[in-house]
Amino acid sequence: MNFVTRLYYQYRRIWKAIMLYMALSGPGLVVMIADNDAGGITTYAATGAKYGYNLIWFLIILVPVAYYVQEMTVRLGAVTKRGHAEAIFDAFGSFWGWFSLIDLMILDWLTLVTEFIGMTAAMRIFGIPEWLTVLAVCVLMGVIVVNGRYWTWEKIALAFCVLNLIYVPAALMVHPSVTQIVKDGLIPNFPGGFNGEMFFFLMANIGTTIAPWMLFFQQSSVVDKGMTEKDIPWGRADTWLGAWVTIIVAVFIVLLTGTVLIGVEINDAAQASAAIWQKDRFVGAMMAIGLFDAGFLGAICISLASSWAFGEIFGWAHSLNTKIKEAPWFYANYFFTLITAGLVVLIPGAPLVLITLFVQVVAVTLLPAALVFLILLLNDKSTMGEYCNTLSQNVIGGVIVMIIIILSTCYGLSALFPNVFQ
Amino acid sequence: MPLIKSIGTSIAGHVEKLRDINRRYATPRINMSPAVRISLLTLRIYLFILVGLLAYKFITVLTH
Numbered sequence: 001m002n003f004v005t006r007l008y009y010q011y012r013r014i015w016k017a018i019m020l021y022m023a024l025s026g027p028g029l030v031v032m033i034a035d036n037d038a039g040g041i042t043t044y045a046a047t048g049a050k051y052g053y054n055l056i057w058f059l060i061i062l063v064p065v066a067y068y069v070q071e072m073t074v075r076l077g078a079v080t081k082r083g084h085a086e087a088i089f090d091a092f093g094s095f096w097g098w099f100s101l102i103d104l105m106i107l108d109w110l111t112l113v114t115e116f117i118g119m120t121a122a123m124r125i126f127g128i129p130e131w132l133t134v135l136a137v138c139v140l141m142g143v144i145v146v147n148g149r150y151w152t153w154e155k156i157a158l159a160f161c162v163l164n165l166i167y168v169p170a171a172l173m174v175h176p177s178v179t180q181i182v183k184d185g186l187i188p189n190f191p192g193g194f195n196g197e198m199f200f201f202l203m204a205n206i207g208t209t210i211a212p213w214m215l216f217f218q219q220s221s222v223v224d225k226g227m228t229e230k231d232i233p234w235g236r237a238d239t240w241l242g243a244w245v246t247i248i249v250a251v252f253i254v255l256l257t258g259t260v261l262i263g264v265e266i267n268d269a270a271q272a273s274a275a276i277w278q279k280d281r282f283v284g285a286m287m288a289i290g291l292f293d294a295g296f297l298g299a300i301c302i303s304l305a306s307s308w309a310f311g312e313i314f315g316w317a318h319s320l321n322t323k324i325k326e327a328p329w330f331y332a333n334y335f336f337t338l339i340t341a342g343l344v345v346l347i348p349g350a351p352l353v354l355i356t357l358f359v360q361v362v363a364v365t366l367l368p369a370a371l372v373f374l375i376l377l378l379n380d381k382s383t384m385g386e387y388c389n390t391l392s393q394n395v396i397g398g399v400i401v402m403i404i405i406i407l408s409t410c411y412g413l414s415a416l417f418p419n420v421f422q
Numbered sequence: 423m424p425l426i427k428s429i430g431t432s433i434a435g436h437v438e439k440l441r442d443i444n445r446r447y448a449t450p451r452i453n454m455s456p457a458v459r460i461s462l463l464t465l466r467i468y469l470f471i472l473v474g475l476l477a478y479k480f481i482t483v484l485t486h
Contacts, residue, residue, distance in 0.1 A: 089447045090447060090451050091450060091451050092450050092462070093447055093450040094444045094447040094448060096450075096462075097447055313443060314443070361476065368465065369465055372461050375461075376457075376461060379457075409472075416476070416479050417479070
């Protein structure tokens with residue numbers, strides 16, 4: 001009897017913990033999975049096609065990298081109840097504040113254009129014209145945010161996150177060799193040696209793992225959700241799970257293209273979907289659906305990151321818990337960035353490749369600043385109190401931030417000067 | 423005329439709002455320890471070099 005009682009007690013305890021996690025989960029999972037946006041899918045698809053399974057070990061290393069950076073935004077948001085833009089303005093003054101806000105606005109808008117490029121390209125495979133995709137996305141994204149509840153928005157976003165897992169069955173359907181995965185993928189190696197091209201791929205993979213909008217998005221999201229200091233452990237668990245899920249999806253994309261498209265030069269994920277479509281229509285369709293979903297998730301988060309940041313600084317109502325009438329500027333900003341980015345894709349002869357390259361260049365002007373501010377803010381004892389960075393967190397976070405800054409800068413430079421690392 | 427007047431009032435309102443933000447965040451609140459000063463200085467130098475490279479690229483693209 002005693003055993004049964006204890007078993008029941010344990011069951012209740014675990015069930016309660018799961019329920020609590022379900023209530024508090026969201027920002028970490030959404031931001032991490034949305035990180036696998038249209039640009040990310042292209043990077044992983046190209047990595048698999050170029051190097052097969054050989055760089056899977058490198059992707060796994062990126063789990064703690066993504067976690068340590070994003071975990072800091074959870075603490076900062078939960079303790080200060082302020083978004084990242086407001087925190088920068090408050091701590092470092094208006095010069096750095098305006099720099100970050102304007103840079104974020106430009107970068108988010110350009111990234112949003114790349115998400116639309118990905119979504120329209122994915123739907124083109126099914127014969128859907130660009131204008132219809134743009135229209136459908138704008139309407140759908142409008143419907144998702146105007147319900148006036150953060151909770152509803154988050155759960156819909158999580159449903160799209162689940163769809164991102166479509167790459168798992170897609171990869172399993174092409175029967176990757178388990179022996180080969182263990183032999184080539186899990187043991188660190190650089191196929192063909194560590195040359196300029198390899199360096200470019202490593203930079204691209206790390207560059208897609210941490211993007212500036214992620215810092216702004218997760219911190220604002222934590223604030224909008226109303227998380228407090230006592231919720232930090234749940235926020236950490238959420239972020240940790242999200243980091244794993246995003247890398248698992250990335251690994252399965254590498255497995256998919258590394259099995260089917262090995263040796264094929266991939267310039268974008270839509271091209272990869274079309275190439276797989278030629279071999280297996282069903283898997284090709286899954287790849288295209290995944291690409292659309294990735295672009296859609298990225299677009300949801302990126303447009304919100306800008307709107308939250310502007311609302312914080314201009315003092316507008318800026319919560320998804322408000323109706324359009326209560327927060328007109330917040331929603332106006334959201335729809336303006338969304339619709340203008342969508343329209344750019346529809347302009348005949350628009351320099352879409354140039355925009356995609358320009359995203360990488362603008363990112364390196366904001367990412368280092370945002371990361372340095374993050375570390376400095378997490379060391380501000382007067383604000384963070386007991387949630388200040390410890391010595392070990394500073395060492396780990398500092399090293400990760402330095403590596404990200406160096407590699408993302410090199411990546412941005414390689415976009416500016418293509419032959420610089422050849 | 424009323425339209426021009428209302429546009430003028432709206433622009434003046436936005437300019438005042440920007441001034442208000444600048445006033446509110448005029449002084450950095452963070453303690454300017456040597457580590458913070460060095461970090462911000464390094465960041466300025468980094469951005470200065472980066473903007474220089476961007477300008478160089480822009481000029482070379484225009485001239486070629």
